[in-house]
Amino acid sequence: MSAPVTIRIQHADFDLAQEITALTASRTDIGAVVSFSGICRGDGGLAAMTLEHYPGMAEAEIERHAHEACARWPLTGVTVIHRVGRLTPGDNIMMVLTASAHRQAAFQAAEFLMDYLKAHAPFWKREEKADGSDWVAAQQHDDAAAARWDKT
Numbered sequence: 001m002s003a004p005v006t007i008r009i010q011h012a013d014f015d016l017a018q019e020i021t022a023l024t025a026s027r028t029d030i031g032a033v034v035s036f037s038g039i040c041r042g043d044g045g046l047a048a049m050t051l052e053h054y055p056g057m058a059e060a061e062i063e064r065h066a067h068e069a070c071a072r073w074p075l076t077g078v079t080v081i082h083r084v085g086r087l088t089p090g091d092n093i094m095m096v097l098t099a100s101a102h103r104q105a106a107f108q109a110a111e112f113l114m115d116y117l118k119a120h121a122p123f124w125k126r127e128e129k130a131d132g133s134d135w136v137a138a139q140q141h142d143d144a145a146a147a148r149w150d151k152t
Helices: 016-024 057-072 103-120 140-147
Strands: 005-010 032-039 046-053 075-083 085-087 092-100 123-129 132-135
Touching: 005 057, 016 032, 016 075, 016 092, 032 103, 046 075, 057 075, 057 103, 075 103, 092 103
Parallel strands: 005 075
Antiparallel strands: 032 092, 046 085, 046 123, 075 092, 123 132
């Protein structure tokens, strides 16, 4: 039986506690849930960021990687929510939940998904600062983090 996978890309905020409750409701096979929440920072003079995606493609790519995580680790559930639109410092950007009978699988799968999302998920980010706005380029250290999960 494959673990349930939930992928949502949305403008609206999310509630981490509600998402954990939804993932674990009526489940007695879950012994660990690992959560990661990305929050918009205001450092470097950032006033806001705008995240864009290609609807349909982004969800399919994230879902593909979530299923890969389920194949690599004995997961009992995965939830990924990523926001799009204009976000300001302090706003939630995204979250990853991984559930498993044991913590090690949940931690590794969450880290795998985070490295993928940071380096390769099909989102485009524009940062607004007092002196203007620019699209953000990919970062080499994010690519290196994701590369460690490549199968040899």
